[in-house]
Amino acid sequence: MxxxxxxxxxxxxxxxxxxxxxxxxxxxxxxxxxxxxxxxxxxxxxxxxxxxxxxxxxxxxxxxxxxxxxxxxxxxxxxxxxxxxxxxxxxxxxxxxxxxxxxxxxxxxxxxxxxxxxxxxxxxxxxxxxxxxxxxxxxxxxxxxxxxxxxxxxxxxxxxxxxxxxxxxxxxxxxxKTFFEDDQVVGYHVSSVSFGRQYDFERKGYWVSHSFGMNNVFSMGKARDMRIVFEPKAPYENNLKNKLGRGNALQFLLKMDEETAERYQTEGITTLYLVKKIKVQHAGKAIDNAAQPIEFKYAHESPEIEIYEDLALTKPLSALSLNDLILKTP
Structure with missing residues (x-):
């Protein structure tokens, strides 16, 4: 009973x-x-x-x-x-x-x-x-x-x-019940971006790839029982979503002057860290199957992306805006 x-x-x-x-x-x-x-x-x-x-x-x-x-x-x-x-x-x-x-x-x-x-x-x-x-x-x-x-x-x-x-x-x-107050949380999402030795002297930077997937919010790997999708709110987000390719990724120009690029090559630095302020919200969808993934959505709180040299986020390099990314065209 x-x-x-x-x-x-x-x-x-x-x-x-x-x-x-x-x-x-x-x-x-x-x-x-x-x-x-x-x-x-x-x-x-x-x-x-x-x-x-x-x-x-x-x-x-x-x-x-x-x-x-x-x-x-x-x-x-x-x-x-x-x-x-x-x-x-x-x-x-x-x-x-x-x-x-x-x-x-x-x-x-x-x-x-x-x-x-x-x-x-x-x-x-x-x-x-x-x-x-x-x-x-x-x-x-x-x-x-x-x-x-x-x-x-x-x-x-x-x-x-x-x-x-x-x-x-x-x-x-x-x-x-006290978690996810008001069914949302605001925080920072950190992702790594790798760049090679193919510096674009004309554009002054490296072409890198950035994913807008966010399934590692609830896990250091990919969480199977919690699903997070990118749901744009601002006009710049809608523009970006319309241009996402396979894996929800975009290729864009990471601007960097020649002096910094040469220093990174000399010191063997090939990875930087991108930091975005995001809001994750419960999608509001009721589930009737306990094995079903719980759905969330996220959007950016700001178009600014901070770029750091180190994982501890103590060495800022620069910032860029999602409003005016220079995207790589096919």
Missing amino acids: KRTVNLCLFLILGFGAITTLAAQDSGGLMTINPNQDDFATIHLQTHKDLPRFGVFDNYLPARTKATRTSYSPEIREKIKTVRTGLSNYSLMVRLKYLAPLMADLDTERLTPMAGNSTKAHRNSVFLQSFLRTRLASSICHAEVCQNLGKGRNEFERLRNYKAFTSKYLGPLQEWA
Whole structure:
């Protein structure tokens, strides 16, 4: 028999707990505090006090080649913190938008796989798997959460599942509501751009390619369960979208004077970092299948793109505008 999560129990357990709070650390991290001590604090890298998405700072000194030996234990710990932080942030955003389907979740019994099943049954299977294999052990440190999905037999596994749903699922859902306030987030997206040795002396720069795909916002790889599409708002964005080629990419001229270009060749610098201020919004599309990707859309908050020499974004080179990119014609 199904039952809803006992919110009264949550209110009792959560009384006096730390409220969700985002604060800027001196180390370029945004800290999101949980509503309960058993849950993990989330740390996100930032740029100009806003979340940083896309290519992350690897904390190595500028122009240090990333090899296995170049990472100290301290740097490895920093990288682990932000990787885990982004992953947990993404899990909480997904939990928030799975809320309409939580009525299909059986909190009393483990839902078996079945070939001939209803949509509600399939949703319960997926949601239980999401909780068991991804959410609980990542977000929650408590023994109850770590034991979810474990057990010597089906009776122990069921006891562990019911212990989690009765004590921790409600508080996690309440915390998830605080993510993506107003169904949107504003931040900076960082992408790398490589350029070769074919300097265009006539145009004074390099021809480079830039993708307007944004599926690495919620993951350092490509997130399969969250889909983000470019949905223009400003006229310059509509113009750019109409010219996108394969892979949502454009080739444009990265202007650079000869002196800088020669210095980069001499020093072996072949990669720069492009930073755009963007707004990511929930697309507002309801889903009826828990396995279905949750859709978001993004647009630019400003046409300006900042260009940096280093991953830490401390060495600005120049800026360009999406309003007047010089595009490469076939």
